Amino acid sequence: MSRIGDENIVTSAASSRRRPESLPQLHSVGRPVKQTIWQELGHTFKETFFPDDPLKSFKDQPPSKKFVLGLRAVFPIFDWGRQYTLGKFKSDVIAGITIASLCIPQDIAYAKLAYLKPEYGLYSSFVPPLIYAFMGSSRDIAIGPVAVVSLLLGTLLSPVIDPETNPVEYTRLALTATFFAGVTQAALGFFRLGFLVDFLSHAATVGFMAGAAITIGLQQLKGLLGIKKFTKETDIISVLESVFSQAQHGWNWQTIAIGVSFLIFLLVAKYIGKKNKKLFWVPAMAPLTCVILSTLIVFVTRADKHGVQIVKHIKKGINPPSADQIFFTGPYLLKGIKIGAIAGIIALTEAVAIGRTFAAIKDYSIDGNKEMLALGSMNIVGSMTSCYVATGSFSRSAVNFMAGCQTAVSNIVMSMIVFLTLMVITPLFKFIPNAILAAIIISAVINLVDIGAVILLWKIDKFDFIACMGAFFGVIFISVEIGILIAVCISFAKILLQVTRPRVALLGNLPGTTLYRNIQQYPAASTIPGALIVRVDSSIYFSNSNYVKDRTLRWLADEEELNRESNLPKIQHLIIDMSPVIDIDTSGIHALEDLNKSIQKREIQLHLANPGCVVMTKLYDSGFVDVVGQDNIHLTVGDAVRACNRKIQEETA
Numbered sequence: 001m002s003r004i005g006d007e008n009i010v011t012s013a014a015s016s017r018r019r020p021e022s023l024p025q026l027h028s029v030g031r032p033v034k035q036t037i038w039q040e041l042g043h044t045f046k047e048t049f050f051p052d053d054p055l056k057s058f059k060d061q062p063p064s065k066k067f068v069l070g071l072r073a074v075f076p077i078f079d080w081g082r083q084y085t086l087g088k089f090k091s092d093v094i095a096g097i098t099i100a101s102l103c104i105p106q107d108i109a110y111a112k113l114a115y116l117k118p119e120y121g122l123y124s125s126f127v128p129p130l131i132y133a134f135m136g137s138s139r140d141i142a143i144g145p146v147a148v149v150s151l152l153l154g155t156l157l158s159p160v161i162d163p164e165t166n167p168v169e170y171t172r173l174a175l176t177a178t179f180f181a182g183v184t185q186a187a188l189g190f191f192r193l194g195f196l197v198d199f200l201s202h203a204a205t206v207g208f209m210a211g212a213a214i215t216i217g218l219q220q221l222k223g224l225l226g227i228k229k230f231t232k233e234t235d236i237i238s239v240l241e242s243v244f245s246q247a248q249h250g251w252n253w254q255t256i257a258i259g260v261s262f263l264i265f266l267l268v269a270k271y272i273g274k275k276n277k278k279l280f281w282v283p284a285m286a287p288l289t290c291v292i293l294s295t296l297i298v299f300v301t302r303a304d305k306h307g308v309q310i311v312k313h314i315k316k317g318i319n320p321p322s323a324d325q326i327f328f329t330g331p332y333l334l335k336g337i338k339i340g341a342i343a344g345i346i347a348l349t350e351a352v353a354i355g356r357t358f359a360a361i362k363d364y365s366i367d368g369n370k371e372m373l374a375l376g377s378m379n380i381v382g383s384m385t386s387c388y389v390a391t392g393s394f395s396r397s398a399v400n401f402m403a404g405c406q407t408a409v410s411n412i413v414m415s416m417i418v419f420l421t422l423m424v425i426t427p428l429f430k431f432i433p434n435a436i437l438a439a440i441i442i443s444a445v446i447n448l449v450d451i452g453a454v455i456l457l458w459k460i461d462k463f464d465f466i467a468c469m470g471a472f473f474g475v476i477f478i479s480v481e482i483g484i485l486i487a488v489c490i491s492f493a494k495i496l497l498q499v500t501r502p503r504v505a506l507l508g509n510l511p512g513t514t515l516y517r518n519i520q521q522y523p524a525a526s527t528i529p530g531a532l533i534v535r536v537d538s539s540i541y542f543s544n545s546n547y548v549k550d551r552t553l554r555w556l557a558d559e560e561e562l563n564r565e566s567n568l569p570k571i572q573h574l575i576i577d578m579s580p581v582i583d584i585d586t587s588g589i590h591a592l593e594d595l596n597k598s599i600q601k602r603e604i605q606l607h608l609a610n611p612g613c614v615v616m617t618k619l620y621d622s623g624f625v626d627v628v629g630q631d632n633i634h635l636t637v638g639d640a641v642r643a644c645n646r647k648i649q650e651e652t653a
Contacts, residue, residue: 076370077134080407088406095405096413098284099142099396103414104421105287106144106396106444108311108429109437111388112223113150113216115163116174118311119426120388121145123319126418128378128390129411135374137366139407140358141351142396142414143378147445148212149347149389151219153177155234155480156339160332173336176327179383180340185348186376194368200349201494203461204487206453207468211475211483213448215239216441223438224259226252226307236476252307258297259435262290266443280402287440294436295429309434314426318419323384340389342484344379347391351375354392358401395444463494502538504551507577507637516577516637530569531644532559533637535577540588549591552576553598560602573644574604577637578611589622596628605647607632607640 061069072079103125111121125144132143153174157163163170188194218239222230227250231242269286273279297303304310327333352371359366379389400410457465467490475483505518508525516533519525527533534552538544552574560571584592596606606628611619616633619625625633634640 073370074373075134076137077408080139084407084409089409091404091406092409093413095400095403095410097417098281098403099400099410100414100417101288102284102396102399103142103144103393104418105291105437105440106393107418108314108432109441109444110145110147110150112434112437113147113219113441114145114154114174114388115158116171116388117167117315118429119315119422120171120174120386122314122418122422122426123385124382124387124390126415126422127319127385127387128382129415131378131381132374133408133411133415135370135377136408137370137374138355138359138392139362139364140397140401140405141355141392141408141411142400143411144390144393144396144414145388146347146350146391146393147216147441148209148350148448149343149391151212151216151234152343152346152480153339153389156342158232160335160339169332172325172327173332173339174388175322175325175383175386176332176336177340177343178379178387178389179326180337181344181347181389182340182376182379182381182383184341184344184376185372185379188348189369189372189374189376192369194352194372200345200488201464201467201491203457203464203467204471204491205349205353206450206457207471208475208483208487209448210450210454210468211472212480213445214476215480216445218243220438220441223309223434224256224263224442225250226255226259226309226435228309234479254303254306255308255433255435258294258303258308258433259439262294262436263439263442266290266439267446270443270446277402280399284399284403287443290436290440291429291432294433295431298431298433303433304431311429311432311434311437314429316422316426318422319385319387321384322386326383342481343389344376346484347379347389348372348375350394351392354394354397358397361401395447463497467491467494496543499538499541500543501547502536502544504548504555505535505537506555507533507535509641514638516641527559528641528644530571530648531573531575531641532556532571533575533577533641535580537580539583540581540591541583541585542587545585545588545591548588549595552595556599556602556604572604572648573607573640574599575607575609575637575640575644577609578615579609581615582612584615584618586622589618589624592624593627605632605644607634607643609634609637609640 104122107121107125108118109121111118111124114120129143132141136143154163157170157173157177161170161173188196214236215234218236219230219234221227221239221243225243227243227246229242229246229250231238233239266283266286270283273281273283298308298310327336352368355366355371375391379387382388382390403410454465454468457468467487470490471483471487474486505520506527507516508519508522508527509516510522510525517525518535519527532555534555536548540548556571556574562568563570592606599606608619608628611633619633631643634643
């Protein structure tokens with residue numbers, strides 16, 4: 001790092017005798033218009049909860065118009081439905097049929113993952129998609145049960161009530177959890193608290209999803225290998241012990257033959273669809289094809305009499321009402337609320353992430369709060385119609401997108417096909433082998449392991465990588481809920497670390513310019529003799545104010561020692577670039593006051609460059625401007641350097 005002077009610093013006797021009036025006129029930082037406390041609170045409240053100003057379109061409208069606008073705000077289908085065309089309907093029908101062929105076998109499999117009867121999976125792809133189609137703002141999300149949430153429910157509910165010994169009470173608890181999952185989602189949307197979901201970082205989500213995928217896949221070894229006695233634990237050690245302890249007598253070769261052969265078929269179909277996007281229908285139709293073929297094989301060969309486990313029975317008919325089955329009182333109420341809240345947030349996180357992904361691809365926007373209300377409403381209604389937690393499915397949404405869906409009508413088409421399935425076809429599913437359901441689940445969750453995203457995390461941010469791995473290992477070695485807890489804790493730890501230890505940069509001048517940049521990023525940048533320029537890349541709050549002060553003083557001490565060793569001029573001015581500081585509290589102001597007192601003892605003058613409106617208001621109100629001096633608060637770092645130059649001239653004149 002070179003230590004040459006800026007052209008504005010006096011370097012000759014002639015220039016040192018120039019009159020201060022001959023220097024460029026410096027701009028001063030004005031005092032902002034002071035707001036009342038109610039104006040400040042109102043602005044903060046609006047930006048936090050209503051940044052989109054949802055009532056803007058209602059202003060100055062007649063009552064009839066307000067009613068129509070309100071109806072369109074709650075039910076977006078009445079908004080985009082006005083431009084709906086026959087061409088869009090044809091595309092939605094094709095997409096709906098395609099995702100229905102994928103969702104039916106997946107629904108049956110995911111219900112078993114949640115320890116529920118197979119029909120509950122189909123129920124959850126009938127009512128919730130209809131509700132979402134009217135209330136959701138995404139055009140591409142396909143609604144229904146998903147693997148991660150199904151696993152989560154099964155993991156959290158089964159320790160409370162054993163699904164094998166008491167299936168009726170277990171189902172009631174699942175419906176209770178679904179109800180409160182919906183209440184949680186709807187409340188977040190109604191009170192516009194969707195920003196809370198963002199506290200679960202992308203890195204933690206990647207790790208959690210990957211861990212859940214491996215856990216789900218390992219648990220499917222029970223069905224894939226024909227094991228009858230299997231552990232209820234989800235950690236990898238317990239699962240592998242359960243698998244290999246029964247290797248000699250617990251495995252069924254007929255089941256293995258059916259399961260592995262069709263799993264290979266599913267993976268090959270998935271590979272074909274990935275290589276050629278035009279053949280998206282191949283992996284979409286593969287699960288239903290597997291179900292049909294395997295059912296025929298079992299029926300013809302009567303493999304069920306040779307140890308091949310089958311579904312046996314799926315109840316015929318549409319969703320029965322279940323509002324009276326929900327626990328609103330009793331010992332299971334609190335458990336239902338807790339499990340429902342966890343499942344609701346995880347389901348919400350997955351759905352919002354999927355919706356934003358496809359909205360970005362198609363260049364349209366989704367309303368996060370409307371999404372939460374839609375998801376919450378469909379799960380509340382679903383819990384009263386024998387459905388368990390439904391959300392956006394990534395695999396089905398991807399197929400929906402590639403099939404050319406135009407609107408949420410594709411969900412309605414899918415729902416109608418599921419309706420026909422429940423009314424007519426379910427008795428034919430009796431001979432579906434469990435191995436096929438296991439194969440379908442394994443092939444579906446493979447995409448949840450995003451190795452590319454993990455590598456990218458390692459390259460970009462090591463702390464994000466640690467968060468990802470913490471969530472991943474927490475899920476596979478302990479439990480799903482511990483994995484979620486680790487993910488949330490690491491996400492919060494990162495936030496706290498960034499807040500309490502903000503970046504503080506040492507600035508230098510880029511030769512030939514009036515720009516001042518971080519000397520670590522720009523090695524050619526030169527520090528200014530007689531001055532130290534520091535930039536604080538964060539708001540200054542009680543949590544980091546002492547660190548900012550101490551870090552600045554340490555830099556000052558280091559630079560003074562380096563100057564003595566190099567026989568360079570003593571530092572006389574400390575310039576703090578306040579451009580990135582968007583806010584400051586009383587602790588931050590006290591820290592600046594303490595910093596000013598400390599450097600005054602060393603005969604160093606404090607200068608502030610470009611403080612923002614909010615910061616400047618607080619500096620005035622606290623009296624700090626009078627302490628440091630109005631003349632020492634500058635519009636830019638360049639102005640501050642020129643002011644230092646002027647003072648040096650005055651002292652040497």
